[in-house]
Amino acid sequence: MKKYNFDEVIPRSGTNCIKYDAKEWMFKTDDVLPLWVADTDFRTPDFIVEAIKKRAEHEIYGYTFKPDSYYNAIIGWMERRHNWSIKKEWISFSPGVVAGLTIAIETFSKPGDSVIVQPPVYFPFFDSVKGTKRKLIENPLKIENGRFTFDFDDLKSKIDKNTKLLLLCNPQNPGGMVWTRSELEELSAICLKHGITVISDEIHSDLIFEGHTHIPFSTLSEEAAKNSVVCMAPSKTFNVAGLASSLVIIPEKAKHARYERALNVGHLGMGNIFGSVALEAAYNHGDEWLEQLMDYLWENYLLLEKFMKQHLPKVKVMKPEATFLIWLDFSAYGMNDEELMKFTVEKAKVGLNNGGRFGTGGDGWLRLNIGCPRSVLEEGLERLKTAFCQI
CATH class of the missing domain: 3.40.640.10 (Type I PLP-dependent aspartate aminotransferase-like (Major domain))
Structure with a gap:
């Protein structure tokens, strides 16, 4: 059984990807760690890449x-x-x-x-x-x-x-x-x-x-x-x-x-x-690859859950039953949507999704994407801790 490496950090800047190359458009600065767009930073599985390459050989x-x-x-x-x-x-x-x-x-x-x-x-x-x-x-x-x-x-x-x-x-x-x-x-x-x-x-x-x-x-x-x-x-x-x-x-x-x-x-x-x-x-x-992906994502979630309890207990985490997207309640900090996004971008330098965009019930919440190598998630969490612990 092949073991897939979800810890691999693959540079995506310069590939016209929305998550990284549209940061400045979205957040008005390029100086953020992007944990927003709902795609993952994991390498597309080899069996898909090889199938595409094989078809591409017929010109x-x-x-x-x-x-x-x-x-x-x-x-x-x-x-x-x-x-x-x-x-x-x-x-x-x-x-x-x-x-x-x-x-x-x-x-x-x-x-x-x-x-x-x-x-x-x-x-x-x-x-x-x-x-x-x-x-x-x-x-x-x-x-x-x-x-x-x-x-x-x-x-x-x-x-x-x-x-x-x-x-x-x-x-x-x-x-x-x-x-x-x-x-x-x-x-x-x-x-x-x-x-x-x-x-x-x-x-x-x-x-x-x-x-x-x-x-x-x-x-x-x-x-x-x-x-x-x-x-x-x-x-x-x-x-x-x-x-x-x-x-x-x-x-x-x-x-x-x-x-x-x-x-x-x-x-x-x-x-x-x-x-x-x-x-x-x-x-x-894709069955085996998906099983390994879900194990990795769950470990990422457990890391986030533990981190928030230890360092940012005012943030309420909605426990996911599916997806690689985590819904986080920052309302205890008393900021409106605009203030929360501004603070997260300018002070924490992390790019998340604004909860207000999701409609009624989203004010004061942020959506965070854990579909990334663990080291990237850890860096994002540390940035949030450094910024919000100053409040």
């Missing part, structure tokens, strides 16, 4: 289609990792999960319809709704026993005849919740009762910590399958977001046909050669 990169082996890789991965038996005819494509969400919004609703979003949540959700001229309805999450959960009473109070869609973040970003079966079943029942289609962003579904199980929304019941669109990708798992290849799974035949029609109007269905090659390699050969 014609013309029009291509997705072979049966592509679909079989997806089907096998879903069966092994998520106990989900899917069919080829359910699978469609998107350049990215946000693109898939947006296409689905445009396909299954019309301008002026209401779309429910559950903040604090991945902030492009808001742009996808507003940018398509739909009405954004917020159903904020509650914190109970240190984790997010749904507020079903609030949800039911927000639904009217114009409510057509609900955008679900499953697992949840930024909190890292893996929704339980009972939580999802109650959510599904409400949406089914009111004819609301669930569009489920499941991009973090592979990144599940021990003791938790990801439940694809469409597996809840036959009715849920007919009432849902599931968006997934290998991008977060295997650090291939730049290859712009995601998948959309729609079990209901008529919905699938409508989505495909919208996708093909924009000639978006082909994707790119190397994205397809990477996806196939990832899903055929």
Whole structure:
């Protein structure tokens, strides 16, 4: 068994990567340690790199289609990792999960319809709704026993005849919740009762910590399958977001046909050669690598948790059940969002995500990415300690 080295520090500056080369644009200074953008600093697995190199050796990169082996890789991965038996005819494509969400919004609703979003949540959700001229309805999450959960009473109070869609973040970003079966079943029942289609962003579904199980929304019941669109990708798992290849799974035949029609109007269905090659390699050969990654990420989280308890006890850490993103409550320091970001950038010299961008419930919080070599995380934590211990 090959042992992968997640401690390796790989310089990324000068590669046009957003995390490092867009620091000055984001933070108005280049002098920050970036722990923000939701990709990792780990080397893309060798089996993916080798597959891309092999395809690149054939020096014609013309029009291509997705072979049966592509679909079989997806089907096998879903069966092994998520106990989900899917069919080829359910699978469609998107350049990215946000693109898939947006296409689905445009396909299954019309301008002026209401779309429910559950903040604090991945902030492009808001742009996808507003940018398509739909009405954004917020159903904020509650914190109970240190984790997010749904507020079903609030949800039911927000639904009217114009409510057509609900955008679900499953697992949840930024909190890292893996929704339980009972939580999802109650959510599904409400949406089914009111004819609301669930569009489920499941991009973090592979990144599940021990003791938790990801439940694809469409597996809840036959009715849920007919009432849902599931968006997934290998991008977060295997650090291939730049290859712009995601998948959309729609079990209901008529919905699938409508989505495909919208996708093909924009000639978006082909994707790119190397994205397809990477996806196939990832899903055929990625199991052992992923197991090692999750072990490493959990050790990173335990390091962060211990560090905060010892050195920054005023910071409340939401314990993740999935993802490499940690949701940190700095509200005890009494700063508003602008002040908190300014202090973190100028005094700690660490680049994190501003909690306010995630919507209602995000004020006073910051999102930190632990998908990095341990030495980088340690440096970031030390910088935060030095700065906040002066307050």
